[in-house]
Amino acid sequence: MQAIEIKNLSFVYSARTPNEKRALDDINLSVEEGSLVALVGATGSGKSTLIMHLNGLIKPQDKKRSSIVVHDMSASDKKALKKLRFEVGMVFQYPEYQLFADTVAKDIAFGPKNMKLSAEEVDARVRRAMQVVGLDYDEFAGRSPFDLSGGEKRRVAIAGVIAMQPKILVLDEPVAGLDPAGRKELLALIKTLQREISPTVVLVSHNMDDVARLADRVVALKDGRIVADGAPRDVFADRQLVKDIGLDVPFAARVVDNLEEKGISLDKHIITDEELYNALTDLFASAGKLKKPAPEEEFFDDEFFDDEEFFDDDSEEDEEEDIIKDDPEQECTVPEGACLEAEENDGSEKTKNRRKDMTSDKGPARARGEGGGNV
Amino acid sequence: MAKIVVDNISYVYPLRDGVGLKAIKNLSLEIGEGEYVALTGMNGSGKSTLAKLLNGLFKPISGRITVDGISTSDENSVFEVRKKVGMVFQNPDNQTVATLIEDDVAFGPENLGLPREELISRVDYALDAVGMSEFRGREASKLSGGQKQRVAIAGVLAMRPEVLILDEATSMLDPEGRAEVLDVVGKLNKQGITVINITHNMEEAALARRVIALRKGRLAIDGTPAQVFSSSLLEACGLSLPPAAALARLLEETCDFAAGNIIDEATLAEEICRQLR
Amino acid sequence: MFRDVAFGQYYPANSVVHRLDPRVKLILTLLYVIGIFFVKSYFGFMLTAALLILIILVARLPMASVLKSVRGILLIVLFTAVINLFMIKEGDVLVQWKIFTITKNGVHTTIKIVLRLVLLISGASLLPLTTTPVELADGLESLMKPLALLKVPVRDIAMIMSIALRFIPTLFEETNKIISAQKARGASLDTGNIFARIKALLPVLIPLFVNSFRRADELAFAMDARCYNASDKRTKLKKARIRFADILAAVIVCAFFTVILLDRYYFGSVGINIDAMIFGGLL
Numbered sequence: 055m056q057a058i059e060i061k062n063l064s065f066v067y068s069a070r071t072p073n074e075k076r077a078l079d080d081i082n083l084s085v086e087e088g089s090l091v092a093l094v095g096a097t098g099s100g101k102s103t104l105i106m107h108l109n110g111l112i113k114p115q116d117k118k119r120s121s122i123v124v125h126d127m128s129a130s131d132k133k134a135l136k137k138l139r140f141e142v143g144m145v146f147q148y149p150e151y152q153l154f155a156d157t158v159a160k161d162i163a164f165g166p167k168n169m170k171l172s173a174e175e176v177d178a179r180v181r182r183a184m185q186v187v188g189l190d191y192d193e194f195a196g197r198s199p200f201d202l203s204g205g206e207k208r209r210v211a212i213a214g215v216i217a218m219q220p221k222i223l224v225l226d227e228p229v230a231g232l233d234p235a236g237r238k239e240l241l242a243l244i245k246t247l248q249r250e251i252s253p254t255v256v257l258v259s260h261n262m263d264d265v266a267r268l269a270d271r272v273v274a275l276k277d278g279r280i281v282a283d284g285a286p287r288d289v290f291a292d293r294q295l296v297k298d299i300g301l302d303v304p305f306a307a308r309v310v311d312n313l314e315e316k317g318i319s320l321d322k323h324i325i326t327d328e329e330l331y332n333a334l335t336d337l338f339a340s341a342g343k344l345k346k347p348a349p350e351e352e353f354f355d356d357e358f359f360d361d362e363e364f365f366d367d368d369s370e371e372d373e374e375e376d377i378i379k380d381d382p383e384q385e386c387t388v389p390e391g392a393c394l395e396a397e398e399n400d401g402s403e404k405t406k407n408r409r410k411d412m413t414s415d416k417g418p419a420r421a422r423g424e425g426g427g428n429v
Numbered sequence: 430m431a432k433i434v435v436d437n438i439s440y441v442y443p444l445r446d447g448v449g450l451k452a453i454k455n456l457s458l459e460i461g462e463g464e465y466v467a468l469t470g471m472n473g474s475g476k477s478t479l480a481k482l483l484n485g486l487f488k489p490i491s492g493r494i495t496v497d498g499i500s501t502s503d504e505n506s507v508f509e510v511r512k513k514v515g516m517v518f519q520n521p522d523n524q525t526v527a528t529l530i531e532d533d534v535a536f537g538p539e540n541l542g543l544p545r546e547e548l549i550s551r552v553d554y555a556l557d558a559v560g561m562s563e564f565r566g567r568e569a570s571k572l573s574g575g576q577k578q579r580v581a582i583a584g585v586l587a588m589r590p591e592v593l594i595l596d597e598a599t600s601m602l603d604p605e606g607r608a609e610v611l612d613v614v615g616k617l618n619k620q621g622i623t624v625i626n627i628t629h630n631m632e633e634a635a636l637a638r639r640v641i642a643l644r645k646g647r648l649a650i651d652g653t654p655a656q657v658f659s660s661s662l663l664e665a666c667g668l669s670l671p672p673a674a675a676l677a678r679l680l681e682e683t684c685d686f687a688a689g690n691i692i693d694e695a696t697l698a699e700e701i702c703r704q705l706r
Numbered sequence: 707m708f709r710d711v712a713f714g715q716y717y718p719a720n721s722v723v724h725r726l727d728p729r730v731k732l733i734l735t736l737l738y739v740i741g742i743f744f745v746k747s748y749f750g751f752m753l754t755a756a757l758l759i760l761i762i763l764v765a766r767l768p769m770a771s772v773l774k775s776v777r778g779i780l781l782i783v784l785f786t787a788v789i790n791l792f793m794i795k796e797g798d799v800l801v802q803w804k805i806f807t808i809t810k811n812g813v814h815t816t817i818k819i820v821l822r823l824v825l826l827i828s829g830a831s832l833l834p835l836t837t838t839p840v841e842l843a844d845g846l847e848s849l850m851k852p853l854a855l856l857k858v859p860v861r862d863i864a865m866i867m868s869i870a871l872r873f874i875p876t877l878f879e880e881t882n883k884i885i886s887a888q889k890a891r892g893a894s895l896d897t898g899n900i901f902a903r904i905k906a907l908l909p910v911l912i913p914l915f916v917n918s919f920r921r922a923d924e925l926a927f928a929m930d931a932r933c934y935n936a937s938d939k940r941t942k943l944k945k946a947r948i949r950f951a952d953i954l955a956a957v958i959v960c961a962f963f964t965v966i967l968l969d970r971y972y973f974g975s976v977g978i979n980i981d982a983m984i985f986g987g988l989l
Contacts, residue, residue: 097573097603111886136892144890151880152887154912164909168892200916204472214891231600233472233629234669260603263672302604305672305694312698318705327672331679334701341705343685486927508936516931523921524928528840528872535943536929542937545945552943570875584932 056123057222057254058085058108063120065103065112065278077103079278085222090248090255092265092286095275096300101258104275105224108256109142110135125221140169143220143252147227149211150204158184158202158210159195165218183217186250187243205236212243216251223252227259244268266290266304266325274299287323306330431459432592432623433483433514438492440478440646452478453489454646460625462591465618467637467654468627471667475646476627480596483625484514496592512541515585519597521577522570530572530580531556531565537588555583559613575606579613592623599633611636631658631671635692642666655690673697717835722951723765724836728845730952734959735833741963742826746970749980751821757962758829765836775831776824783823790816843867844944861940869925880917884910 065078077100085091093101106112107122110129114120122129127138146152155161159180166176184191187209194202199210208228216223225244229237241264248255259265265272265286272289274282276299282289290296290303293311303311306327310320320333338344435458441449452475460466470476481487482494485501494501496510515537518524527533534552543551556562559579564572569580578598585593595614599607611633618624626637634640640657642650644666650657657663658674670678677688677697686704691697718724723731738757745751762772776783790812797811834842847864854860885895888909895906 096605106886109890111889136894139890139892142890144887146883146887146890149887151917152884152909152913154888154909154916164888164893165891168894218891233667234631235471235667238669300605309673309676309694309698312694313701316698316702318698318702327676331676334676334680335683337701337705338680338684338686343705345683345685481927484931486930508933511931511933511936516928518924518928518931520921520924522876523924526872526925526929526932527868528838532840532868532943536934537932539940539942540933540936542939542941545941545943548941548943568875569872588932 055087056084057087057089057125058083058256059121059123060084060107061121062116063104063107063114063122065100065107065115067103077278078107081278081280083273083280083283085254085256088253089270090244090257090268091271091273092269093256093258093273093275094260094262094265094299094301099275100278101275102226103278105144105226105256105258108222108224109139109144111144136168140165140218141220142222142224143215143218144224145212145215145226145228147230148208149215150199150207153199153207153211153214156198157196158189158199159191161199161210162214162217165214169218179217179219180213183213186216186246187213188239189213205232205239208232208236208240209243212247216247220252222254222256223247224256225258228257229261229264241268262290262302262304263306263327266306274301276300287325290325291322293322430462432462432464432497433460434493434495435459435479435483436493436495438482438489438494440475440482440487440489442478452646453482455492456643456646456648457492458641458648458651460592460623463618463621463623464639465615465624465637466626467634467640468625468643469629469631469634469640469666469668470643470649471629474643474666476643477596478646479643480516480594480625480627483592483594484516485510486516512588513590514592514594515588515590516594516596517578517581517585517598519600521574521581521601524581525569525577525584528568528570529565530561530567530569533569533580534565534583534587537584541588551587551589552583555587556580558586558617559583573606574602575609578602578606578610582610582613582617586617590622592625593617595624595626595628597627597629599628599630607633629668631669632693635671635674642668654692658692659690716838717767717771719766719836721765721836723761723832723955725951726836726955727948727952728837728841729848730948730956731833731837732842732845732849734955735830737959737963738829739826741959741966742822742829744966744970745818745822747981748818750966750969751818751825753962753965754825754829755821757958758825758832761832765832767832767835771835772828772831775835776827779823779827783820786823787816787820790819839871840868843871873921876921877914877918881910881914884913 060081060083063078063081064076067073067075067077079100081100081104093104095101103112107114107129108124114122114130117130124138125141127134127141129138131138153161155164162180162183163176166179171179180195181191184194189206189209194206194210199207202210212228228244229240232240244255244257245268257265257269269286272282272284272286273280274289281299282292282295290307293303293307296303302308304325306324306329307322309330310322310324313320318337320330320337324330324333335344435456437455437457438453439451439455440453441451443449456475456479468476468479478487482489482501483496485507488502496513499506499509499513501507501510525533526536531552534555535548538548538551552565553562556565559582561576561579561583564576564580569577572580581598582593593614595610599610602610614624614626615636624637626633628634635654635658637654640650640652640654641648642657642660642662644662649662649666650660652660658670663670669675671692673694673696674688674692677686677691677700680686680701681688686701689700691700742754745754762769791808792806792812794809794812794815795807797809799807799809800813801808837845843864846867847860850858850860850863889895893906893909895903895910897903898906
């Protein structure tokens with residue numbers, strides 16, 4: 055069944071002015087339910103305009119020609135607009151900049167409340183969303199989202215969208231700006247979200263390695279047109295096309311190209327690190343240069359993003375419960391110029407409590423350099 | 430000769446009354462003239478704090494930082510330090526001051542009170558150095574992310590700095606913009622400008638000749654990219670290997686293959702080819 | 707989208723008027739506005755209109771762009787016109803119907819008021835139409851310079867103006883993004899009574915404020931890093947130069963101003979006589 059069906063969609067910004075720009079040019083696209091589609095293309099290729107059509111944030115300009123149908127709802131139907139927005143969850147770039155409520159729980163509850171759900175249902179959904187994104191309810195629900203670390207804020211923002219339990223989830227550059235640990239965890243989270251909440255996922259990404267690992271299908275845009283559409287390995291195999299679109303190929307494909315220059319031919323369809331590793335070990339094996347048979351799981355554990363092929367569900371769950379601690383700078387009090395060092399552990403809760411105790415009875419410290427602060 | 434000397438500094442972020450966050454702890458290091466250093470570590474490791482300490486935006490609560498022998502803690506000479514140590518920040522939208530590109534590039538030299546002829550020649554030089562000369566009269570808000578960051582670099586170059594610090598300056602850019610910026614930075618380093626690139630992208634860190642990793646405000650690893658990527662502390666720093674290095678290591682485990690100092694795909698391919706024969 | 711609105715009415719074109727020194731344009735616009743209030747005769751209004759049309763033609767502006775600014779005050783013009791038409795009771799009565807009286811004086815005054823307002827607004831709109839906000843800010847800064855003697859922090863005010871202008875498009879873009887994000891979570895920003903609407907705006911306003919403070923913070927660092935306040939004397943890259951065109955423009959507008967003043971105070975009846983010649987018995 056098709057989750058999304060777009061027909062003849064065009065969109066022009068600032069029509070009939072000197073700044074006129076054709077953002078979308080006759081787009082036809084169906085997204086099958088249960089698939090993870092990556093939308094790629096250079097900045098300004100029309101990706102943002104396209105995804106904003108999916109939940110009616112932008113309405114089709116030419117209502118007669120174009121149609122967008124999401125789970126049998128027309129995106130042009132004004133009455134169904136709210137319903138459409140709850141059906142298509144949208145996580146924009148840097149979603150943490152849209153947090154507004156004074157507690158994490160209230161912020162996440164915003165969507166479900168707009169759905170006019172009962173208080174119990176709202177609460178249940180908040181708890182469930184927090185659990186799925188890996189934020190402990192007791193620890194985070196009452197805290198201000200503005201006091202969290204960058205990675206935690208992003209999780210809160212994502213929880214705010216999936217609390218509406220949308221059947222389709224659109225993620226625009228969800229890992230932008232995160233550090234390697236944060237990236238890895240959030241990428242793992244995408245698969246969980248798909249399994250637990252939103253069966254259909256549209257992922258906008260500039261990172262072709264992420265696309266190669268996650269997506270069932272790649273749709274590439276250039277100047278508002280779909281210029282490539284297919285399984286990642288087929289799209290990336292056409293190196294000339296990828297180059298014309300202005301995209302990179304995944305790391306594994308770059309290695310394949312480098313090897314080809316040196317006279318070693320590997321399959322152009324190799325796009326993930328795992329595939330490359332397997333192909334290379336085969337190569338070494340046929341040259342008789344193998345050490346021992348490889349128990350692959352162990353090796354991929356640390357270095358690679360965990361793919362379902364290599365992990366059973368249990369171990370994946372464990373991963374996700376390990377919250378990103380982006381902000382492990384230990385907090386310490388500075389009573390009258392002296393500096394107490396916090397313990398080496400990152401337990402933010404523990405240090406938070408400690409801090410509260412210390413502040414109550416000590417005067418302000420001159421922590422700033424300008425104060426001539428000698429310690 | 431050491432350009433920047435960081436001597437046993439500590440820094441505490443003031444949060445609320447009496448509460449601070451100890452971001453840098455007894456850190457010492459030296460950075461030589463003309464070096465290309467990648468400063469890395471996970472979020473909250475203190476790398477951005479260190480950057481702000483290096484040009485006197487923050488002042489250490491203990492210890493001392495000198496640039497060409499000039500202390501960053503001295504109010505009278507802090508502008509001398511800032512002239513020498515230019516800084517480009519993360520968000521392209523939050524560091525342009527003027528609407529038009531040439532006006533923005535001129536902002537630094539204008540602050541120095543330079544004569545107009547000098548301003549013009551510096552703006553010309555700086556825009557040319559980042560390849561943005563043809564854009565000079567345009568509005569900065571209409572540029573792409575990569576172009577905005579190049580303009581930000583030009584704004585720093587117009588002060589004729591000797592050290593260029595990039596504080597996660599590529600983290601909000603798309604791959605194209607990132608490549609543009611890194612290309613410009615590499616060229617500037619070849620012209621003799623000391624570069625300190627703060628990043629958590631390991632492929633980017635591998636471009637540097639020296640990588641310094643911080644962990645919880647302390648120096649964790651310091652060495653060539655090859656040394657750093659083979660350090661056992663890498664994971665503890667929240668860092669990952671560049672993909673080529675990771676793959677080489679995997680191959681080493683199972684095959685008759687020496688990973689050596691492989692950090693990029695070209696060397697990886699070369700080594701595979703050589704070692705297969 | 708929003709950005710174009712935010713950038714005011716500036717109409718980009720390559721014309722002599724666009725290239726005039728913004729300080730000259732500011733002063734001449736002021737002179738024109740003052741001049742209009744001294745216009746007494748229909749002859750004076752014709753002269754003003756002629757000057758206006760001349761400038762519009764030279765500036766290569768489409769008439770529509772100028773009339774658009776008039777459209778904004780159309781209601782005020784009509785309201786003033788109606789009030790004047792029925793309130794002025796002196797002079798020969800033209801129409802008398804129930805309590806409504808229209809006199810000859812009333813008609814003349816009304817026509818002149820409408821002309822005055824329309825010419826005033828369309829004339830004043832030429833300044834933003836032909837000058838970018840940045841040039842305007844620079845011009846204002848330059849004209850404010852003498853105020854520094856009175857300890858007015860001209861430099862800081864100018865900096866604030868220029869930064870505000872610089873951030874208008876950024877903030878519009880950000881507002882759009884936040885609105886989209888909250889709408890995507892089912893927020894309704896345009897239904898309900900006034901209180902419901904204000905409450906509904908909070909999810910937009912709070913992040914906007916929080917982000918603005920963050921931006922301000924980062925901008926302050928960026929400015930400090932680029933040696934803001936390093937020297938007492940800031941120099942400027944842009945140096946406006948008075949060129950021949952500026953002088954010519956000044957001469958034309960001054961001539962216009964002089965003729966208007968002479969018409970009102972010195973020639974006395976010349977303008978009125980010309981009016982009579984043209985309109986004859988109509989007056």
